[in-house]
Amino acid sequence: MRAAVVTNTEFRIEDLPTPTPGPGQVLINVSRCGICGSDLHARTHADEMAELAAATGYDRFMRSDQSVVLGHEFSGEIVDYGPGCRKRWRTGTPVVALPIVRHDGQPNLTGLSTAAPGAYAEQVVVQESMTMPVPNGLSAEHAALTEPMAVAWHAVRMGRVGKGQIAFVIGCGPIGLAVISMLKAAGVRTVVASDFSPRRRELATTCGADIVVDPAAESPWDAAPKRGRINGVTDILSLGFDTMERLRRVPNLPWWYVFRLAHTLGAGPAGPVIFECVGVPGIIDQILTAAPPRSRIVVVGVCMEPDRFHPAMAINKELELRFALGYDPGEFRDALHLLADGKVNPAPLITGTVGLDGIENAFTALGSPEQHAKILIDPTSPAITP
CATH class of the missing domain: 3.40.50.720 (NAD(P)-binding Rossmann-like Domain)
Structure with missing residues (x-):
């Protein structure tokens, strides 16, 4: 398969072997993949990000001298299952997935680790348990924005x-x-x-x-x-005076209970x-x-x-x-359904699309805020400018 590989901040397009899904994993054809701000950072600050990740207990973040396929905001279609899968969905089913897979019992961040190549490619491996079918005919473009x-x-x-x-x-x-x-x-x-x-x-x-x-x-x-x-600290102090004056007008009122109740209820x-x-x-x-x-x-x-x-x-x-960092699987599912139910329209964020050969130009374009917000990658597209 074709994939965009980054090493020492430089992109190149390579023909890589078709990924093989491991136990509990699924192979999908990539329909769209968004370019995330984290990808921009990872390209130029991979070592700093790896040190930060290691300090928090995750030691498998990519390094600048490693060859990595980026891409963690994606939608795609089911191609094949690895061993031990329940095979919940038919081949060709549109899906999205949380960008995290397990290898040897250890979690790896998809698109930000050598052990979990990402979706700047024609195909990507995901975890079946973290995969969700795309509902209501949501487009591949909009489904790819589930992650952000x-x-x-x-x-x-x-x-x-x-x-x-x-x-x-x-x-x-x-x-x-x-x-x-x-x-x-x-x-x-x-x-x-x-x-x-x-x-x-x-x-x-x-x-x-x-x-x-x-x-x-x-x-x-x-x-x-x-x-x-x-509007200021003086207003809070004045409110304290006013509140006490009102409470003290009520005979035999244990006014301190009012304050305790307010704290319990988060009032005030x-x-x-x-x-x-x-x-x-x-x-x-x-x-x-x-x-x-x-x-x-x-x-x-x-x-x-x-x-x-x-x-x-x-x-x-x-x-x-x-x-705030990331999300949990329930929030990922909520975001997908908010998009699919039409309660959130992500269209304004999508300002361009490129193929794999246009990734370098897309990264350059995202360096300026005056034109683009979110650029998507379509692995089948010949477009080289967003």
């Missing part, structure tokens, strides 16, 4: 955004656009998106953002509707939920400085460099800082 949409869905769930809360999305690259789409699918009524790029702001609007801001001209925090009375003043989707040094500190008190900040953007922020700022505002 699952990442966004996981981030939104981690954010625990109430429908009436304001959600801020800082950075409208592919993951920011996916987060916007999933916030609207979750019923969040007010989504404020911020990006310097006119093209990305345009795409954010198409994905459903209610307010779109150029941070060079306007603060996203000022553009949001003013709700409630909590709350700020917005903010999704950091940029992933460059300094952004977290900027958000901590500007965010209203009691905000919840979900970091989705992957910053590959050391960063600094002021913990005292977060402490004074009682900000909650969370970091």
Whole structure:
């Protein structure tokens, strides 16, 4: 089969042997594969990513001097089964799969490991237990976005955004656009998106953002509707005075139980939920400085460099800082069905398609935010420019 292999940041197209599915594995023909920001990072920062992965307990991440077939956002069709499979679906069934396989009992990340070649190829091996049929006639193009949409869905769930809360999305690259789409699918009524790029702001609007801001001209925090009375620490202190004065007017009321109940129920003043989707040094500190008190900040953007922020700022505002990575199989399935049921439209994210011979050009094009968001690979296409 033909595949795009990267070694020391350089791509080349090779004819590789047809993959053989192992126990519990399935061979699929690749229909489409998305180019992920993680692929861009892995091409140029593989060793740094491998060191980070090893520090967290995963020691099989690709190294820059290894030859690896990238690609973990894919859709395809069933070709063959390995030994021990239940053979749930007929040959030719459209499917997607979580990009992770087992070899010798050890998990390997598909497209980011020498042991698990990815879908920048005509065929890829997946785990049967992690494979799901594509429902409702969902197109191969849209099905291939299940994986990045699952990442966004996981981030939104981690954010625990109430429908009436304001959600801020800082950075409208592919993951920011996916987060916007999933916030609207979750019923969040007010989504404020911020990006310097006119093209990305345009795409954010198409994905459903209610307010779109150029941070060079306007603060996203000022553009949001003013709700409630909590805009600073002074407001929280004043609310404490007002609450105590009201409670003390009620004779024999054990007012401290009211506070205990509020803590148990998660009631009380709350700020917005903010999704950091940029992933460059300094952004977290900027958000901590500007965010209203009691905000919840979900970091989705992957910053590959050391960063600094002021913990005292977060402490004074009682900000909650969370970091999101990946998804679980249930969230992957949810994302697939949100796409298939028409509750999320991924079309605005797809800005180009290339064949295997166009991958180098696609990576170059993705270096600029002004044209492309998500470029798909069609292994059967002769296209060399997205």
